[in-house]
Amino acid sequence: MAALAVSVLVLFLSNASVALRSSETDDRFLELERIIKLQQSQLDNLLVQVADLNVQVAEKDSEVTRLKERMGDLEKKCSSYDETIDTSDENVPESTESEITSTDTRRIKRQESTNVAFHVYLSGNRCYSNHEIYIFDVEEIDTVNSYNVGDGIFDVPITGTYVFTVTVGSNVRRFLQAQIMINGQIKGQAYADSQDITDIHSASTTIVVNANAGDHVFVRTEHSSNNCDVNSEVYHIRTSFSGWLLF
Ligand SMILES: [Ca+2]
Numbered sequence: 001m002a003a004l005a006v007s008v009l010v011l012f013l014s015n016a017s018v019a020l021r022s023s024e025t026d027d028r029f030l031e032l033e034r035i036i037k038l039q040q041s042q043l044d045n046l047l048v049q050v051a052d053l054n055v056q057v058a059e060k061d062s063e064v065t066r067l068k069e070r071m072g073d074l075e076k077k078c079s080s081y082d083e084t085i086d087t088s089d090e091n092v093p094e095s096t097e098s099e100i101t102s103t104d105t106r107r108i109k110r111q112e113s114t115n116v117a118f119h120v121y122l123s124g125n126r127c128y129s130n131h132e133i134y135i136f137d138v139e140e141i142d143t144v145n146s147y148n149v150g151d152g153i154f155d156v157p158i159t160g161t162y163v164f165t166v167t168v169g170s171n172v173r174r175f176l177q178a179q180i181m182i183n184g185q186i187k188g189q190a191y192a193d194s195q196d197i198t199d200i201h202s203a204s205t206t207i208v209v210n211a212n213a214g215d216h217v218f219v220r221t222e223h224s225s226n227n228c229d230v231n232s233e234v235y236h237i238r239t240s241f242s243g244w245l246l247f
Helices: 002-086 094-099 102-113
Strands: 117-121 138-142 153-155 160-170 175-182 185-193 201-211 216-224 240-245
Touching: 160 175, 160 185, 160 216, 175 201
Parallel strands: none
Antiparallel strands: 117 138, 117 240, 153 216, 160 201, 160 240, 175 185, 175 216, 185 201
């Protein structure tokens, strides 16, 4: 009887052990199932993010393509614009002057500079006292009407660098010193001296100066042997005054 009881006890314990292992296995399976579901959820989220990123990459590619096309168009426009700039100033359409760029400004200024020039002279001998302004009465050219034959003043029309030149003649046995003046300042002098010879004489001077719009440029006698020494006639000496905008 004792042996039987022991056998029953061993069998009971054995079944209890098996039941316990089966319960632990179920718990592990449940835990693994939970982990797998969690990873599956994370994987699904990652797939969604990858899909979104693919859409964004496609949009960026499309934008890059559009920008390349636009850059190509702009390069063509710049190229044709450069060709326009390289052409002569006469081809600048007046209608674009309201849309000028810094480059256009230089071109327009150059165009204007070629248009400013004057050359005037005395039609005959003159009498001028010291510091009296010469009134050149004949205009050979005065492109923008800046020289006034009424008062003898060249009114600078555009700020820039100018060339001015004067030629004066002195009568027989006379001398005179003429000056180019800008706003009352001496900028150039020419001294015609025939005082010691029985002949007439001429002298010239040329200056390059910066002048501002509105400046007054004129020629005057500084001093002379008497007040009627300026020689100007057809065959020998023509007392004249010229100027032009250099740039
Ligand atoms: Ca004039």
